[in-house]
């Protein structure tokens with residue numbers, strides 16, 4: 031905790047406009063009546079959801095139902111998609127993230143993302159972790175050292191990697207690469223981390239490590255995870271949202287949802303009758 | 306500290322500006338050449354210009370008087386067409402069979418070595434080919450020539466044929482390899498022998514790609530200048546038999562540009578226009594063949610049954626032509642090296658040159674380096690910025706992308722002598738009305754743009770989108786993403802593009818003669834002074850039979866530099882790729 035405090039202090043000292051304008055992002059997500067179109071295709075239909083802070087929320091549903099699309103709304107990665115139109119209200123904490131006053135980059139600093147395929151940059155382990163902090167103006171080596179150590183420790187891989195910080199990140203195994211990407215996201219101390227099927231390309235052991243990591247992380251951050259693996263949702267998530275063809279069919283406590291689903295379609299899906 | 310928003314906007318403006326400069330360059334060149342040719346054409350008469358068969362310029366001709374000279378270029382048009390047809394007969398046939406051999410008859414090892422060597426052939430400066438024709442082939446043919454002079458249509462066709470060989474082989478080979486293996490297997494399953502399957506099934510399926518390769522070869526042959534002026538004879542007459550002296554359109558421009566009168570210069574510009582029309586037609590044909598290919602897929606089209614079975618003869622021919630090509634390769638490279646290496650002396654390489662003294666290429670080496678500096682300084686940033694604009698700032702398929710891309714295509718198709726013509730009338734005039742390294746550098750850098758833009762774009766495309774997403778998701782802006790993640794990942798490709806561009810500068814001759822200097826000169830005094838590059842020096846030396854040994858040595862040096870650059874480009878790209886891809890053992894695991 032003490033370390034963390036120090037980091038934010040330092041951030042302020044180094045601060046430029048980015049820090050001055052810093053929006054008071056919180057760590058809960060609230061969405062009201064969201065619709066999303068890819069061109070003419072209606073990908074998300076009138077979705078409202080409240081995602082609590084410091085919990086793990088899982089998005090499940092068959093392929094193409096819009097889980098990734100919805101997830102990417104929270105850090106506005108959909109802005110990069112041509113012909114993508116979004117309406118409705120998206121709030122993180124109290125901030126309307128689609129308002130003109132919101133700085134997208136600042137938003138993405140606070141809402142980190144981990145992708146399905148590990149995507150470390152073709153740089154050293156150290157530079158990968160330091161990429162985010164450097165983006166936001168941290169230049170001093172000692173501070174960066176500290177951040178790298180803290181982030182890797184948080185991601186439970188400091189011992190594994192402390193001797194190869196200067197080796198290329200692309201030389202790591204797939205599982206290590208994915209955890210490195212989590213550490214990289216943690217380096218800028220986000221409030222929320224979005225994970226889009228982070229384990230689907232990994233072996234069972236690496237998957238286990240990442241699941242453990244998620245459970246540890248929720249003390250500091252809110253985690254939203256998309257998964258195809260029902261067992262995984264049960265194992266790690268507190269809340270689950272089930273999507274089907276762009277609709278949010280059911281949302282609630284994971285335990286309840288998997289034992290007593292309200293909706294027939296949810297039941298069919300979790301008992302493996304379709305999807 | 307500039308705010309992030311300003312930085313983003315500024316960068317976007319700069320990248321866009323680079324792309325716009327490329328468009329402006331193309332438009333300027335065209336408008337300039339066409340506009341400047343109009344007075345001469347109206348004075349001479351379009352019909353008399355194109356269909357006149359006497360070319361007898363008069364330096365005293367001016368636009369506001371009756372002209373005394375005659376400016377008919379039909380002989381040159383015929384000369385260009387004949388030599389190109391000759392080149393296609395030689396290079397097309399050799400290239401086709403060599404490609405078939407490489408794609409379907411050779412062992413993988415032979416294929417790799419042979420393929421590499423043929424690619425090297427593409428890098429050899431055209432002035433070296435001209436030199437080879439002049440010093441090796443012309444004496445060879447002089448024995449059988451009725452005039453006892455071996456120069457003319459035959460030698461020109463042969464040399465041009467060899468020069469277009471790499472173009473034909475590369476594209477034909479690719480399209481032969483792209484034919485689905487199932488075609489071949491289907492034929493074999495019906496009992497066809499290997500060569501039957503190849504010649505009756507695979508080759509017809511690759512037809513459009515092979516046609517396209519030949520059309521590209523035509524473009525290269527018709528635009529060639531230096532090799533031609535060294536061996537064609539150059540009298541402005543119709544080619545009279547295989548050994549008759551003749552002149553091509555390109556030769557016409559370079560031969561008379563240096564001392565042209567007013568109307569004469571206009572006539573040369575008009576010659577450039579005719580040349581551009583030829584190139585436009587060729588590009589159009591190429592586009593047609595390629596779009597046809599895309600529509601039908603490389604092989605899904607209905608194949609006509611071939612009545613006669615030439616496959617046996619085809620197989621023999623493939624082996625024979627491959628053999629011939631190999632011998633020619635060894636001959637060109639070997640001959641120049643054997644004759645040249647003993648004469649590469651420190652005196653030749655490093656001493657300064659005094660007018661009237663013994664030739665030395667020290668100044669030429671320095672001038673070449675200076676030219677490289679200028680042209681790379683201009684072309685590389687501009688080219689990279691344009692590529693970044695195309696790949697990072699535009700939607701795929703947007704109109705702006707199409708315009709910029711066709712501008713780049715057009716730039717790469719313009720014959721180098723037309724650049725020379727443009728440069729001589731613009732840059733030379735700007736920079737003190739005299740040939741200078743600066744003027745040469747500006748001229749060459751426009752020519753380099755397509756090379757840099759294309760290969761940078763290729764390597765930007767090969768950077769996975771996940772890198773970009775990763776960076777953006779961490780809150781980095783577009784500029785930071787481009788400079789810290791995308792460009793560094795594309796570095797190997799960009800690096801080898803730069804080296805290739807350097808190779809191109811070293812090889813160019815035609816556009817430099819009248820922009821930078823055509824005779825061997827003492828050490829350059831500065832960028833505003835003139836100088837001959839190594840390639841130009843070779844041209845100058847070749848014309849003086851007194852300095853044959855020095856000419857051989859220069860050709861040798863030139864070839865060593867170009868070959869070294871091409872090899873270095875490959876190695877650097879490979880090394881950096883490896884470094885970027887992580888530790889060695891990881892790479893090895895993947896490869897074996």
Ligand SMILES: Nc1ncnc2c1ncn2[C@@H]1O[C@H](COP(=O)(O)OP(=O)(O)OP(=O)(O)O)[C@@H](O)[C@H]1O
Pocket residue numbers: 068071073091092093094095096097098099100111
């Ligand atoms: N960029 C895009 N342009 C157009 N349509 C898109 C785009 N991205 C996604 N879609 C469509 O939107 C729908 C939802 O896609 P999304 O990727 O969000 O599904 P998903 O639930 O994440 O599926 P998966 O489990 O396969 O990852 C799909 O029908 C998909 O085809």
Ligand SMILES: [Mg+2]
Pocket residue numbers: 097098099226
């Ligand atoms: Mg998805």
